Structure formats: structure tokens, C-alpha cells
Amino acid sequence: MTETAVATSQTSSEVIGKPELPANGKADLLIVMSNLWKTYDMGAEKVHALHGVSFEVKRGDYLAITGPSGSGKSTLMNLIGCLDTPSQGEYWLNGKNVAEMDDDDLARIRNQEVGFVFQTFNLLARATALHNVELPLIYGGVPGAKRKEMAREALSAVDLTDRMMHRPNELSGGQRQRVAIARALVNHPSILLADEPTGALDTATSYDIMNLFERLHDDGNTIILVTHEHDIAARAHRIISIRDGLIEKDERIR
Amino acid sequence: MSPRGETRTEGPGDAFGRSISLPGRIRSLPALRLAALWEAFLVAAGSLRQNKLRTGLTLIGIIVGVTAVIAVVTIIKGLDQTVASTFSSQGSTVFTISKRPQVITSREDFIKFNKRKDVIREDAEAVFRACTACWRTGIAANSFEIAKHGDQKFEGVRLRAIMPAAMFDIDGVAIDIGRLWTESESAAARDICVVGPDIVTNLFPDLPLDRAIGQDIWTGGHKYTIIGVLQPLGKIFGASRDNVIYIPYANFEKNFGAHNSLVVFVQTETAPQLEQAEDQARAIMRSRRGKTFRDEDDGFALETQDVFLNLYTSATSNIYIVTIGVSAISLVVGGIVVMNIMLVSVTERTKEIGIRKAVGARRKDILTQFLIEAVTVTAIGGVLGVLSGFGVAWLIALLIGFPLLFSVWSAVLGVSMSSIVGVVSGLWPAWRAAKLDPIEALRSE
Numbered sequence: 001m002t003e004t005a006v007a008t009s010q011t012s013s014e015v016i017g018k019p020e021l022p023a024n025g026k027a028d029l030l031i032v033m034s035n036l037w038k039t040y041d042m043g044a045e046k047v048h049a050l051h052g053v054s055f056e057v058k059r060g061d062y063l064a065i066t067g068p069s070g071s072g073k074s075t076l077m078n079l080i081g082c083l084d085t086p087s088q089g090e091y092w093l094n095g096k097n098v099a100e101m102d103d104d105d106l107a108r109i110r111n112q113e114v115g116f117v118f119q120t121f122n123l124l125a126r127a128t129a130l131h132n133v134e135l136p137l138i139y140g141g142v143p144g145a146k147r148k149e150m151a152r153e154a155l156s157a158v159d160l161t162d163r164m165m166h167r168p169n170e171l172s173g174g175q176r177q178r179v180a181i182a183r184a185l186v187n188h189p190s191i192l193l194a195d196e197p198t199g200a201l202d203t204a205t206s207y208d209i210m211n212l213f214e215r216l217h218d219d220g221n222t223i224i225l226v227t228h229e230h231d232i233a234a235r236a237h238r239i240i241s242i243r244d245g246l247i248e249k250d251e252r253i254r
Numbered sequence: 255m256s257p258r259g260e261t262r263t264e265g266p267g268d269a270f271g272r273s274i275s276l277p278g279r280i281r282s283l284p285a286l287r288l289a290a291l292w293e294a295f296l297v298a299a300g301s302l303r304q305n306k307l308r309t310g311l312t313l314i315g316i317i318v319g320v321t322a323v324i325a326v327v328t329i330i331k332g333l334d335q336t337v338a339s340t341f342s343s344q345g346s347t348v349f350t351i352s353k354r355p356q357v358i359t360s361r362e363d364f365i366k367f368n369k370r371k372d373v374i375r376e377d378a379e380a381v382f383r384a385c386t387a388c389w390r391t392g393i394a395a396n397s398f399e400i401a402k403h404g405d406q407k408f409e410g411v412r413l414r415a416i417m418p419a420a421m422f423d424i425d426g427v428a429i430d431i432g433r434l435w436t437e438s439e440s441a442a443a444r445d446i447c448v449v450g451p452d453i454v455t456n457l458f459p460d461l462p463l464d465r466a467i468g469q470d471i472w473t474g475g476h477k478y479t480i481i482g483v484l485q486p487l488g489k490i491f492g493a494s495r496d497n498v499i500y501i502p503y504a505n506f507e508k509n510f511g512a513h514n515s516l517v518v519f520v521q522t523e524t525a526p527q528l529e530q531a532e533d534q535a536r537a538i539m540r541s542r543r544g545k546t547f548r549d550e551d552d553g554f555a556l557e558t559q560d561v562f563l564n565l566y567t568s569a570t571s572n573i574y575i576v577t578i579g580v581s582a583i584s585l586v587v588g589g590i591v592v593m594n595i596m597l598v599s600v601t602e603r604t605k606e607i608g609i610r611k612a613v614g615a616r617r618k619d620i621l622t623q624f625l626i627e628a629v630t631v632t633a634i635g636g637v638l639g640v641l642s643g644f645g646v647a648w649l650i651a652l653l654i655g656f657p658l659l660f661s662v663w664s665a666v667l668g669v670s671m672s673s674i675v676g677v678v679s680g681l682w683p684a685w686r687a688a689k690l691d692p693i694e695a696l697r698s699e
Binding site: 103 | 289611617
């Protein structure tokens with residue numbers, strides 16, 4: 001996969017047709033956000049969910065974003081995950097400016113660059129674990145046999161080799177979350193974006209999942225955790241605290 | 255999970271200004287479409303299976319609509335075929351010369367045609383002698399009579415006097431039992447007849463057909479001996495075509511006097527000669543009527559059997575359009591049912607749509623998924639509707655009595671119409687699903 005991707009990488013950026021950040025020595029920067037604003041129009045008044053957030057994330061970093069509810073944490077996560085676009089500012093993800101992309105380009109970026117892990121797992125209830133993991137590959141246009149192979153590989157990476165044909169309701173909470181993590185990883189995205197990944201799990205299972213994240217980080221994945229739990233955030237290497245739509249604190253702890 | 259690591263360690267120059275991990279981009283488009291379409295179909299099938307009652311109700315809506323359209327179209331085609339085969343039994347090699355055309359549309363015309371000279375035996379003979387493209391010529395006269403045998407009475411019988419015996423052929427009738435008359439019998443004006451099977455079954459209810467030969471019947475005040483029974487022609491619109499008595503024309507002249515106007519039948523050997531024969535016969539007849547090129551009116555009617563078909567077509571085509579239109583309304587109702595159910599389905603599956611969008615489904619992927627769901631259910635409804643439509647048409651055909659034509663064309667029409675209904679009624683719900691905001695959709699329960 002790597003060879004083919006490199007061979008065609010020259011043309012692939014033209015497909016998106018957006019300007020690119022020049023290679024200026026910041027080659028290891030995966031995310032560059034500068035002066036990001038998000039404003040919601042609530043009828044008469046405008047609500048600023050984010051006012052001027054800037055930060056950078058290196059490849060291979062393990063970052064936690066924390067903050068109380070209403071701090072703009074979720075808005076920021078939606079922007080990082082390309083589920084939404086900023087009202088103002090620039091967001092460069094893996095060399096592409098996603099701030100001005102349209103819906104379909106964003107969908108493609110989500111498919112190729114972002115792996116989501118949600119608090120409530122968000123698996124398709126009627127589909128098997130294998131099919132759930134295959135889903136991003138289906139929309140990425142990966143042919144059937146290759147797709148199955150990649151999905152199996154991702155499931156075995158989260159130790160679910162023997163649960164591939166089970167539906168979510170036949171799996172425990174921890175197993176469901178691991179299916180979701182396999183789905184997030186199957187397309188080899190640039191970032192793994194987890195929104196309160198342990199919020200619906202008991203302590204022991206949470207511990208397992210956090211260990212899994214650690215392992216994935218050791219394997220070279222860039223991980224961004226969004227959480228309000230301090231002990232979960234403390235597992236990361238860097239913590240960004242958000243309050244009232246601004247970065248309150250950005251500290252490296254490891 | 256280590257492939258990620260390989261991709262990342264490609265050197266500093268690769269990280270920005272290049273997109274490296276985009277396998278989807280390098281796949282061929284058809285493969286992408288096919289996988290997404292198949293996924294869409296599986297999802298559609300699953301959702302239809304899941305909601306059996308809802309699927310069933312939708313199916314009924316579509317089936318009723320398609321059944322109505324298919325039944326109507328099939329019945330109409332059957333009737334058309336019946337009419338066409340009836341009027342073309344003489345084939346496309348026959349034309350007639352008569353005083354009045356077979357179809358008269360106004361009182362003025364009727365008066366005008368009545369002032370024309372009668373068509374007589376000599377006209378037929380003149381055409382027969384001079385027309386080189388003509389093959390066989392015959393004359394016929396009709397009158398409606400009552401046929402009797404003993405106490406048995408049969409009304410509304412068509413007494414048809416013909417000459418020569420080749421007129422049987424031109425009329426498209428053939429002998430079943432007994433024999434046709436000979437030329438000498440015909441010339442001698444013998445009191446003999448060849449009858450349609452209805453005459454025998456009505457006048458001799460207890461007698462098998464073959465015992466009818468040699469029996470005497472009375473018609474128009476004269477007694478005739480049956481020498482032959484014709485093969486049945488069947489019914490058209492419930493009216494029998496087998497209640498006919500053929501007698502030699504010479505006998506008709508002897509018993510009933512000279513008929514005021516005849517119909518001359520002309521047949522060519524092959525269909526392409528028909529036009530030339532018509533031209534020649536027209537010229538011969540016009541000169542016999544003393545018409546010059548200045549006269550617009552021929553003074554006679556020269557027609558092929560097409561006139562009946564044309565009349566039938568023009569009289570019924572509007573009725574057909576209205577009938578098909580009315581039955582199509584039920585299909586529209588079916589479409590509304592589908593739209594309603596698709597809207598419910600979209601609302602129920604908002605979360606699922608959000609998940610799909612989060613992992614990279616584009617608008618058109620979602621749009622296709624719901625369209626396929628709509629089209630799948632309507633296409634299945636279409637197939638079942640075609641089958642039940644044929645069934646209904648078959649029942650009605652059985653009751654009325656006409657041949658049935660199950661055409662592939664109408665089956666294709668039924669399925670494609672219902673699929674179009676699926677697309678049209680699925681489009682709006684699918685569009686609503688496609689443009690859902692992924693954040694909102696993920697948040698819904």
C-alpha cells in the first residue's frame with residue numbers, strides 16, 4: 001500500500017485542489033491550527049464557541065484536550081475531526097488546508113486522515129464487528145478481498161480475532177470500544193481522535209482501553225483524546241486545557 | 255498496528271506538501287462505486303427485512319398500482335389483437351368495390367352515396383377482364399334473415415350469396431365437414447348451402463355436426479340443403495362470427511331477385527401488387543361511371559379492410575389513454591406511500607447516517623443508499639405487480655373470451671415504471687438524509 005500511495009502522491013493533492021503549506025522545515029507537524037474561530041448564529045446574538053485558538057501537533061504525539069462542559073472542547077474536537085469547518089482561521093491537517101473544504105472533500109479527509117473513537121462507540125447495530133471495521137474501507141473504495149484482509153488485521157491488532165462475526169449486542173462494552181478503535185485504525189489515518197473513549201466503561205475496562213491507546217501510540221500513531229476526566233488526560237504526553245473558547249493551558253507532561 | 259509507522263517514516267520532505275495515506279484516491283472509480291452500491295444494497299435489504307410490516311404495506315401500495323396498469327395494458331393489447339386479426343382475416347391482398355363505403359360519418363355523405371349507381375355483376379366482370387394485377391375476383395351480397403328447421407328458429411343470421419366458390423377463400427373461411435359446391439351446382443342455382451357451425455348447433459341442438467349434412471333449413475322463405483359446415487371463426491367481443499349461411503349467388507338472384515348493389519371482392523396474388531391492382535380497378539370503374547380526371551368523386555367506394563382498423567384505432571385510442579391514466583393514479587398513490595415510509599426510515603436511522611458520514615460516506619453515498627432502498631422495494635413490488643396484473647388480465651380474458659398476449663414489453667414497462675416511482679418518491683427522503691449534518695446526526699438517538 002505504501003509504495004502505491006507514494007507513487008501517486010504527486011497527483012493526489014491536485015485532486016483536492018487546495019493550496020498547500022510549503023515544506024518549511026516543520027515537516028513533522030501533523031496539525032497546524034492558527035487563530036481558529038467558531039461562531040454560531042443564534043438568531044439575534046452570535047455565540048463564539050472558539051475565539052482564536054492556535055496550536056500545533058507533531059506526528060506521533062499523544063495529546064489530551066480537557067475542559068469543563070461548554071468550554072468549546074467539543075467544538076474543537078469537531079473541527080479537528082473535520083466534521084465541521086471553522087468560521088475563521090486556518091487548519092492544516094497533514095499538509096492540506098481543510099478550513100475551506102466542502103462537504104465531500106471533508107468526507108474524504110475523514111475517511112483517509114481521521115479515525116474516530118466515540119464515547120458511545122457508534123457501531124452499526126445490525127452489522128458484524130468485521131463489517132463495522134470494513135465500513136471506512138467501503139467508502140474509501142478498497143476492493144472486497146483487500147478490505148476483508150485489512151479489517152481482520154485491524155481487529156487482531158485490538159485482540160478481537162475471535163469476535164469478528166459477532167454483532168455489537170453480543171459484545172461487552174470494552175469489546176465494542178475495541179471494535180470502534182479497530183474501525184478508526186483500519187484506514188491508517190493520520191490521527192486517532194477519541195472523544196471520551198472511556199466515558200461509558202467501568203474502571204477496569206477503561207484501564208484496558210487506555211493501555212491499548214498507549215500501545216497504539218508506541219506503534220507510532222498520533223492520538224488526540226478529548227476528555228473531562230483528569231486521570232484519563234494524565235495518561236497523555238501533553239494536555240491542552242480549554243476554557244471559554246480559549247486555550248487556558250498547554251503543558252507537556254511527558 | 256504498524257503500517258502506520260511505515261508511512262510516517264518516509265523522511266521529512268514527504269510530510270507536508272504530499273498526501274501519503276490516501277488509498278481511496280488511487281482506487282479506480284468503478285470499484286469504488288460498486289463496493290458502495292453493494293453496501294447500499296445490503297443495507298437496503300437488511301432494513302427491508304427488519305421492518306417486515308412496513309415493507310409489506312409499501313409493497314401492497316406498489317403492487318396494486320402496477321397490477322392495475324399491467325392488467326389494463328394487457329387487456330387492451332388483447333382486444334386490439336382480436337380486432338386486428340378479425341379484420342385482417344382476408345389478408346392484405348384483398349380490396350372491395352362497393353356503392354357505399356363501410357364507414358359513413360355524416361348524413362350528407364349518406365345521401366350522396368345513395369345517389370350513386372349500384373355496383374352490379376357487370377362491374378365485377380369488367381374489372382376481372384381488364385385488371386392485369388388482379389388475381390381473383392368475386393361478388394357477394396348480404397342480407398339478414400331468420401333460419402328455421404322444424405320448431406327451431408335462429409334469428410340474426412347472415413345470409414351471404416357469393417360467386418365464384420373462390421370467395422370462400424377470399425373470405426378466409428374453410429370447410430370443416432361435408433363439401434363446398436361445384437361450379438356447375440352454382441351455375442344451376444341449386445338450393446344448397448354451406449353453413450357456419452352456429453347454424454347447426456342452434457337448429458339441430460341434438461345432432462352432431464357431421465349429421466347436419468343433407469338436412470334442410472328454411473331461410474328467407476326458401477328451403478336449402480346443407481352440404482357443408484365451416485370451421486369455426488370464434489367470437490369477437492362476444493358476438494359470434496359463425497352464424498352465417500353461404501348460398502350460390504345465382505340462387506340468390508333466382509330466389510330473392512337481383513340484389514340492388516353488390517360488393518365486388520378483388521384479390522391479388524401477392525401483397526405488393528395490391529396498390530397496382532387498386533389503381534387499375536379504380537381506373538376501370540371510373541371509366542364505367544363516366545368519370546373524367548376532373549371529377550373528384552369516384553362514384554363508388556374502393557377500400558381495403560384497413561378502414562375498420564383505422565376506425566377502431568381512432569375510436570378507442572383516447573379511451574385507452576384515459577383508462578391507463580386512471581389506473582396509473584394508483585401507482586402515484588403507491589409512490590406517496592413509498593415516500594412516506596422512506597421519510598420515516600431516514601428519521602429512524604439518523605444516527606446510522608451520522609456514523610457513516612463520520613467514517614467517510616459522502617453525500618452521494620448516502621443518497622444512493624436510500625435511493626437503492628426505495629428502488630429495491632418498488633422494483634420487487636413491480637415484479638409482483640406484473641405477475642398479479644397478468645393474473646387479473648387472464649381472469650378477465652377468460653370471462654370475456656379473447657386471446658391474451660403476455661408481452662415482455664409490458665412486464666418491462668411495469669417494473670421500470672415502478673422503479674421510476676421508487677426513484678422519484680425516494681429522492682426527497684434520500685436528499686434529506688444526504689444533507690444531514692454529521693454532528694447533529696451523531697448526537698441523535
